[in-house]
Amino acid sequence: MTARDEILAGVRRSLGVTGHEEPRRQAVADRLARPERGVVPARGQKTGAEAIATFRKYAGAVQTSVTIVSGPEQVPAETARWLSANNLPARLRMGADARLAAMPWDATTLDVSHGPSAGTDLNGVSHAFAGVTETGSLILLSGPDNPTTINFLPDNHIVVLDSADLVPALEDVWARLRAETRSDPLPRTVNMVTGPSRSGDIDRTIFLGAHGPRALHVIVIDPDMAV
Amino acid sequence: MTAAITSPAFRENAHQALEDKQLQAVLGTMRTGFSVKRAEAAAALPEFEALRDSARDIKNHTLAHLDLYLEQYEAKVTASGGHVHYARDAAEARRIVADICRDLGAKTVTKGKSMISEEIGLNDHLEREGFTPVETDLGEYIIQLRHETPSHIIAPAFHLSAAQVEQDFRRVHTQLPPERDLSEPVSLLNEARQMLRQHFLAADVGITGANFLIAETGTSVIVTNEGNGDLTQTLPKAHIVLASLEKLVPTLDDCAQMLRVLARSATGQDSSVYTTFSTGPRRAGDADGPGAYHVVLLDNGRTGMLGTSFQEMLRCIRCGACMNHCPVYQAVGGHAYGWTYPGPMGSVLTPSLIGVEKGGHLPNASTFCGRCESVCPVRIPLPKLMRHWREKEFERHLTPATTRSGLALWGFFARRPWLYRQATRLGAATLALAARGRGKFAALPFASGWTQGRDFPAPEGRTFQAMWAAEAGKRRRAGGKPGAKEQNP
């Protein structure tokens, strides 16, 4: 007997089942076909300006800085401003995201290079798939557009979030991914990022910048410039 | 570093821990650290208690249908280009991992935090097989340098001071200038970041644990604050996931429920910094990510827990809340428990996994104050399960006569009244109720079940009486409501 068969047989023996019971199979099939949303906290259930303000509140609570601009054409200037305000070099790494590519980076003095990060980049920029109001989190998908290495290797991570992509909860992210053809299978990596990297392993004190980015800056594009 | 099992020597281990002044100072910070943060996070979310019910129900449902969810999960992993390997025991799991590393011609193996890796003693095995395993979680890295084992499941180096870490870094990072300033703790963090970067970039294989496995999509989930798990699994040629069978949940939505209680119970965070969902290897056209994805599914005694009263223990999501709130853990630390899993969860799990002969002492390391159960996010009745083990141990006549009479552990605490106070103060309300004004404990908090037919005088009677008087006074003021609040005697 293979390990697989032995373990499955062991599970069934312990549970006192054969694996062929129709009600059990039906219960599992139903659960998978119609995922239950369960308890979704009210605190993320906001829309419009309130949603952005709530996102900003929870992002700020975990040391993510947030700026709001009125259109994609303002993202490069805001990026340059943030880098300069933090005394960082005017260099930037990004993937092949078409929304980022369409922005007027040439109008700034930023030195932009493309592709995944090999570990030498100080600053990286990504476009988020979604933002989660409940926790001030960003959802980033792997792929050529926004390589996963840019989320983790640069010291400073800038993430662009379209306010239309702000959803109340993680459950809404799943609903959107399931609705899109690329949801099966999921992208290799779905990152939910809530603040810059940190560790409490030295002296039982929290310090930022353990292995991932030391700083996380979010630029929200909100045509209503609500805040 | 692989744990040699020292669980049978819990009492000796505990004695040593109590003499260790540095350890005692560190453990003293626990009450104001994790516990307070958890309480604040729980209080800030009105839905928290409902989420705990939801988390419990999800795990119960999954365990009741575990065979079917395993089949579904495996099919999804395979469909996304990954491989699932089943391992009956620790030796088989170690062999599978080493074989994968050998097939890839690997030299360096980076590792994210994984309790399963500790459970199966993976690092020693990889070293014996000629590979270089490098722990990348900062706490795990530090204890690997010291050839120690974790003392806490989410804060492995919890027992160490910054000065100790500085000594280790100076001893091991000899390529750095000896005159460098490491007096600030943050400089230690930066040095570890710099050293581990090189390992991340050089590694051939990355091994992580999994907080959850999702049957719906064949996805593994890791939760970290440092980002080390992500660098571990993204940069090398292959990503190996080590997980035990009970990590499964049915759907992505179910996982979202679990995540809400995990971070809050563990560290008091609303969400950990990095929650990462990994499905298969990198796709055609992807700019980065591992070329191969393997999941090693470990049984190691867990199927034997299904269908018994210990099935409930398989709901555990390894948040560490039970040990953070445990007066015994707070008194003796994690190493005294003598194997991978410390605290109340370890006291129940260890005898299940390594046998009652070796782990049977651990369920005695309880005051039965009930704090662990009251904070467990999946509502595992830990005190009840510890009692079950004690009954089993008794039935099998594995217990020395002194322990059977309750005297051994009682004596252990009775000789240390301060420890007794500490161990019972969180459960003071229970204690006051147990004594019922008789000045004696009919049911000792350490020994309920042992004390039937025998009353012990209360230790340090004056202190007890003072506490009792205060409790009684409070009861009178509160209109007969006994001991509703925690009390520091």
Ligand code: SF4
């Ligand atoms: S037993 Fe409960 S409280 Fe303890 S680690 Fe497991 S889930 Fe957390």
